[in-house]
Amino acid sequence: QLQLQESGPGLVKPSETLSLTCTVSGGSISSSSYYWGWIRQPPGKGLEWIGSIYYSGSTYYNPSLKSRVTISVDTSKNQFSLKLSSVTAADTAVYYCARHTLLFGVPAAPDYWGQGTLVTVSS
């Protein structure tokens, strides 16, 4: 059974960089059939797609976050990571990692999700 687990600091100071890692078990991140991505949800609010990465390193980012986001993949560790720079209180959210299905060679819907991790931006 595929499992995804987010890890990283739960508290980040304003203007610093948020860093999270997603560890995939029960399946290979090097599969040609999936993308891997990040989605976030501020407390009490809706979902926001952040970006997605293929095992080869090909990425898609949310245009509204693109200037601050970097998603990378480490196939040797079966992990992928998120870095979000220059964070503010508006970046406080539950961050989910997820597996995306493929549609015509680009990422489509997330079908497996991690449990999510709350990251708070505060001094």
Place this chain on the structure above:
Amino acid sequence: SYELTQPPSVSVSPGQTARITCSGDALPKKYAYWYQQKSGQAPVLVIYEDSKRPSGIPERFSGSSSGTMATLTISGAQVEDEADYYCYSTDSSGWVFGGGTKLTVL
């Protein structure tokens, strides 16, 4: 930026049919997907590619799309279906979620 519009809330009695809509300009050309999110849990995919149901999702969940509107239908809604529902789609510049609809079944 692209937006998907959902009603904030829908309320039905148990056994009734619940319909949740999602409006977006690119929906005539792009698939819609639907997620169910119960309190404190990660979202679960209930409909993909407009109308397909993943394995393990009850048959009472169905989806359709016509023009600029996609619809999630829950036929014979049950108390355990009470949750937030989000549509998800793209306009080719990126993927977006609708604002979410809180379904109350009581």
